[in-house]
Amino acid sequence: MLGYYFFLALRSLRRTRMLTALMVLAIAVGIGASMTTLSVMFLLSGDPLPGKSDKLFYPQLEPSTGATLRHWPMDLMDYASAHDLWAAHRATRQAMVAEASTHVVPTASGQSPFTVATLATTSDFFPMFDVPFKYGGPWTPEDEGRAARQVVLSATLNQRLFGGANSVGQDVVINGAQLRVVGVLDHWRPRPRFYMLAGSRNSGGDTGDFYGPTEDIFLPMATGIDIAQADMQPFTCWSNGNIDFKHMMTQPCAWVGLWVELPTAAARDGFSRFLDDYDAQQRSIGRFPHPKLTRMLSLHEWLAFQQVIPADVKLQTWLAFAFLAICLFNTVGLLLAKFIGRSNEIGVRRALGASRGAIFGQCLVEAGLIGSIGGLFGLLFTVLGVVAIRHQPVAYADLVSVNIPLFLLALAVALGASIVAGIFPAFRASRVAPALQLKVQ
Amino acid sequence: MQIAPILAALKKHRMATFLIAMEIALACAVLCNALYLVTERVRLSHVQSGVDEDRLVAITLDGVTDDQAADLAPRLRQRLAQLPGVESVSVANATPFGPQAGEMGFRIDPNDPVFHLQGHFYLGDANFAKTLGLRLVSGRWFTLDDYAHVDGFLPKTSVVLVDADYAAKLWPGQDPLGKVVLSGNQTLRVVGLLARLVRPNPSPFATTNAFLMPTLPGTGLASVYLLRTVPGHAEEVFRRATAAISRDERGVIINAQASGPLVTLRDAYFANTRSMAMMMVGVIAALLLVSALGIVGLASFWVQQRRQQIGIRRAIGATRRDILHYFQLENFLIVGGGIVVGMVLAYVLSAVLMKQYEMPLLPAYYLPYGALILWLLGQLAVLGPARRAAAVPPVVATRNI
Numbered sequence: 001m002l003g004y005y006f007f008l009a010l011r012s013l014r015r016t017r018m019l020t021a022l023m024v025l026a027i028a029v030g031i032g033a034s035m036t037t038l039s040v041m042f043l044l045s046g047d048p049l050p051g052k053s054d055k056l057f058y059p060q061l062e063p064s065t066g067a068t069l070r071h072w073p074m075d076l077m078d079y080a081s082a083h084d085l086w087a088a089h090r091a092t093r094q095a096m097v098a099e100a101s102t103h104v105v106p107t108a109s110g111q112s113p114f115t116v117a118t119l120a121t122t123s124d125f126f127p128m129f130d131v132p133f134k135y136g137g138p139w140t141p142e143d144e145g146r147a148a149r150q151v152v153l154s155a156t157l158n159q160r161l162f163g164g165a166n167s168v169g170q171d172v173v174i175n176g177a178q179l180r181v182v183g184v185l186d187h188w189r190p191r192p193r194f195y196m197l198a199g200s201r202n203s204g205g206d207t208g209d210f211y212g213p214t215e216d217i218f219l220p221m222a223t224g225i226d227i228a229q230a231d232m233q234p235f236t237c238w239s240n241g242n243i244d245f246k247h248m249m250t251q252p253c254a255w256v257g258l259w260v261e262l263p264t265a266a267a268r269d270g271f272s273r274f275l276d277d278y279d280a281q282q283r284s285i286g287r288f289p290h291p292k293l294t295r296m297l298s299l300h301e302w303l304a305f306q307q308v309i310p311a312d313v314k315l316q317t318w319l320a321f322a323f324l325a326i327c328l329f330n331t332v333g334l335l336l337a338k339f340i341g342r343s344n345e346i347g348v349r350r351a352l353g354a355s356r357g358a359i360f361g362q363c364l365v366e367a368g369l370i371g372s373i374g375g376l377f378g379l380l381f382t383v384l385g386v387v388a389i390r391h392q393p394v395a396y397a398d399l400v401s402v403n404i405p406l407f408l409l410a411l412a413v414a415l416g417a418s419i420v421a422g423i424f425p426a427f428r429a430s431r432v433a434p435a436l437q438l439k440v441q
Numbered sequence: 442m443q444i445a446p447i448l449a450a451l452k453k454h455r456m457a458t459f460l461i462a463m464e465i466a467l468a469c470a471v472l473c474n475a476l477y478l479v480t481e482r483v484r485l486s487h488v489q490s491g492v493d494e495d496r497l498v499a500i501t502l503d504g505v506t507d508d509q510a511a512d513l514a515p516r517l518r519q520r521l522a523q524l525p526g527v528e529s530v531s532v533a534n535a536t537p538f539g540p541q542a543g544e545m546g547f548r549i550d551p552n553d554p555v556f557h558l559q560g561h562f563y564l565g566d567a568n569f570a571k572t573l574g575l576r577l578v579s580g581r582w583f584t585l586d587d588y589a590h591v592d593g594f595l596p597k598t599s600v601v602l603v604d605a606d607y608a609a610k611l612w613p614g615q616d617p618l619g620k621v622v623l624s625g626n627q628t629l630r631v632v633g634l635l636a637r638l639v640r641p642n643p644s645p646f647a648t649t650n651a652f653l654m655p656t657l658p659g660t661g662l663a664s665v666y667l668l669r670t671v672p673g674h675a676e677e678v679f680r681r682a683t684a685a686i687s688r689d690e691r692g693v694i695i696n697a698q699a700s701g702p703l704v705t706l707r708d709a710y711f712a713n714t715r716s717m718a719m720m721m722v723g724v725i726a727a728l729l730l731v732s733a734l735g736i737v738g739l740a741s742f743w744v745q746q747r748r749q750q751i752g753i754r755r756a757i758g759a760t761r762r763d764i765l766h767y768f769q770l771e772n773f774l775i776v777g778g779g780i781v782v783g784m785v786l787a788y789v790l791s792a793v794l795m796k797q798y799e800m801p802l803l804p805a806y807y808l809p810y811g812a813l814i815l816w817l818l819g820q821l822a823v824l825g826p827a828r829r830a831a832a833v834p835p836v837v838a839t840r841n842i
Contacts, residue, residue, distance in 0.1 A: 330735035337742035
């Protein structure tokens with residue numbers, strides 16, 4: 001029966017080419033627009049660390065020492081607090097993170113010095129975030145303790161400095177200090193750079209840069225403090241005196257983040273208590289004059305809190321789906337016109353014994369066929385849309401791509417939407433009275 | 442032309458009429474909001490910076506250490522000023538359309554417990570205003586005594602210039618001259634108002650919350666060099682300046698993203714804004730196309746269905762013009778109905794966007810624009826089918842189908 005309906009639908013489509021073409025085009029454009037934005041949305045809202053993200057937490061306390069009207073703690077902490085919480089080793093793994101910008105003097109002659117984004121962190125960072133290594137590995141906790149002159153390079157920087165060769169054991173000059181390469185990362189592009197999102201929430205939705213490449217240099221925190229203390233990027237400073245950026249360790253500035261891995265609920269509660277106790281103790285000795293203000297968000301909660309998905313992308317998605325709705329209204333109207341225009345034929349089929357259900361089914365098959373063809377053309381528009389996004393000047397442009405699940409989703413949405421759009425017109429068509437139509441004939 | 446018979450005829454096609462009107466309503470809602478978003482972005486990308494962009498070149502150095510800075514800044518300023526085509530050189534902490542460098546919390550009420558206001562503090566040497574071409578609307582320029590070296594983050598000075606628009610927002614209805622700005626442990630007095638000074642990274646949320654502080658070049662002020670050029674020589678001066686720096690100053694690094702003729706920096710800064718605006722224009726175009734397709738389809742269908750009635754009307758004396766006008770008026774009424782609903786929907790959508798993205802509510806004057814566009818679109822789309830209807834000969838009336 002379905003085969004017969006299919007055959008009838010094909011004949012009907014061929015008879016009203018213009019109307020069919022209009023419907024197919026409308027569906028294709030709607031699918032193209034919505035799937036393009038959806039692919040970006042999926043890409044940017046995905047889990048940056050699948051399978052592990054629910055074990056990672058971001059403890060925070062309010063480090064400022066002046067009056068505060070805050071509802072939640074600052075995005076980063078002062079060094080003393082972060083170091084105290086880190087050094088207690090109360091979690092399975094813990095890592096401090098701080099961003100800096102340092103300059104590299106290439107050893108190869110002819111290359112001029114350049115500036116690179118740098119992350120000062122601690123050794124647990126790499127296993128905790130499943131960071132892949134191509135050569136070598138992280139520095140050891142012992143090396144970290146003695147501020148060893150060691151460094152881990154990104155694949156990009158290793159390509160630039162050493163042509164992609166195994167550079168473990170080679171030296172790199174950073175901020176005038178000679179550092180030994182102990183590891184080179186494999187391709188690593190977390191989406192977003194979830195471990196350092198400070199300020200995302202306050203950036204007016206312009207958060208595209210958090211989806212850019214990772215830092216190129218990873219330094220032990222103690223080494224970073226030795227050679228790049230003045231280059232550390234503070235989230236903010238609070239002081240009525242002046243800030244001495246050469247001694248960031250002791251300045252009233254928030255510039256260090258802390259990540260902890262807590263695999264069980266008990267561990268979570270334990271660390272939460274530890275954080276509160278630390279905060280209480282610091283307040284009791286008068287270091288924090290404000291009331292208790294601590295928080296420990298999971299990675300997911302932190303991403304949501306920082307509103308890291310760019311506002312433009314969310315806006316595009318809204319627009320695209322409003323647009324798809326318009327295309328569907330359009331399709332409903334055109335299908336209605338098409339089916340009612342065939343009242344005579346339907347009347348004859350009804351008179352010859354077709355049930356209302358059969359007419360309904362036949363019309364739905366036709367709607368579905370139109371939807372499928374629209375979906376196929378929609379794939380084409382999706383590819384065009386993705387190409388357009390890849391040419392946009394945004395940090396995540398190179399990540400956007402088409403893939404099989406997206407194609408399948410596009411086809412499914414096109415088919416589903418067209419069938420939904422066909423329900424009312426098909427229902428109307430199935431109510432055509434057989435006798436009346438025959439009389440007019 | 443009578444409206445009543447048209448409405449009577451539409452009653453026979455209630456569902457189809459409703460659908461096309463709803464499509465127009467949705468289109469109206471999206472169109473008005475998209476138009477607004479595009480306009481806002483275009484307006485942002487045309488923001489007045491208040492500086493002579495076409496004559497300026499910015500050079501930003503990375504990783505200048507404090508030891509280097511003390512003699513680098515005066516030396517480089519002198520070196521760059523000697524380049525052919527350069528009229529004056531200023532050392533600053535930031536340039537319009539470059540990275541922000543002096544974002545600070547401040548307060549204007551000494552009793553305020555926190556620094557809840559945010560502004561960008563430009564630090565500039567004595568050449569800054571002249572080099573950028575800033576204009577003063579009231580008050581005075583800095584005098585030589587005002588200039589001081591950077592100590593920590595800000596220079597040890599007690600005076601500040603502020604953008605006039607922003608000052609009017611900070612002290613509404615009062616004369617901003619002589620008012621105080623408190624930042625860190627410093628109390629700064631506003632001595633003059635600048636006609637316009639854009640912050641380095643203007644956005645819809647913050648455009649001109651900018652201050653200027655008199656600063657001596659040296660430690661803390663050695664990173665950004667602004668060059669005023671002879672008209673038309675910005676590109677050439679930029680090439681010469683970078684070549685000179687690379688040759689003579691081995692230790693410093695030129696930040697490529699934040700260096701160049703100011704026109705280029707401006708283009709790069711707004712590239713994303715422009716591409717987003719282009720995308721919105723694409724959405725608007727596709728939206729109008731689809732709506733037009735819907736109208737063409739449905740109108741063609743109605744014309745085809747009513748051939749016989751049209752023939753009868755023609756046979757009893759209606760002119761072609763009457764038939765044409767009938768379909769045009771019918772379309773006008775349907776689109777009009779859609780627009781009325783669409784205006785309400787436009788505000789619903791705007792309220793959602795406002796809540797989610799801190800955008801201002803859709804200004805009412807976008808509604809008549811949206812309505813006009815959709816009415817025109819409807820008339821254009823219906824023209825073809827309506828002309829076909831008008832071409833139906835009266836003889837059709839005598840035929841049975």
